[in-house]
Amino acid sequence: MELIKLTQEYLTGIETIDYEHQKLVNYMNEIMKANEMGDHGRLLIEINIDELISYTVFHFRTEEELMQEHNDPNYLVHKDVHDKLKTEVGNFKKRFNNGEDIGTELIDFLKEWLFSHIQGVDRSYIELFQSKGVV
Ligand SMILES: [Fe+2]
Numbered sequence: 001m002e003l004i005k006l007t008q009e010y011l012t013g014i015e016t017i018d019y020e021h022q023k024l025v026n027y028m029n030e031i032m033k034a035n036e037m038g039d040h041g042r043l044l045i046e047i048n049i050d051e052l053i054s055y056t057v058f059h060f061r062t063e064e065e066l067m068q069e070h071n072d073p074n075y076l077v078h079k080d081v082h083d084k085l086k087t088e089v090g091n092f093k094k095r096f097n098n099g100e101d102i103g104t105e106l107i108d109f110l111k112e113w114l115f116s117h118i119q120g121v122d123r124s125y126i127e128l129f130q131s132k133g134v135v
């Protein structure tokens with residue numbers, strides 16, 4: 001599997017956000033590499049899913065705090081999408097803990113989710129944040 005790259009069209013131009021999105025992509029790539037190791041990679045998958053989950057919570061908090069601070073009218077809708085993702089990734093983790101081999105399914109899901117999220121709802125705050133001088 002080819003490593004996931006955050007190409008130009010997925011950048012928001014807001015440095016903090018792009019940095020955090022890149023970190024999420026890095027964890028996804030680590031999960032992908034571990035997934036290719038078969039049974040030997042299981043511990044690495046576990047570590048990286050846990051890291052990904054906590055970093056995702058952190059990143060969502062960054063966005064939500066900025067949205068609240070700048071009265072983003074999309075705040076509630078956007079937060080709801082974040083909350084759903086947290087539940088979905090939590091469900092993957094539960095299946096993994098039950099011994100299921102979820103690696104490939106999880107990567108496909110995250111890739112699809114992150115890219116459509118960045119190009120969808122994350123895009124809606126760019127103008128607002130830039131106008132408020134968020135960097
Ligand atoms: Fe978001």
Ligand SMILES: [Fe+2]
Pocket residue numbers: 021059063118122
């Ligand atoms: Fe985001």
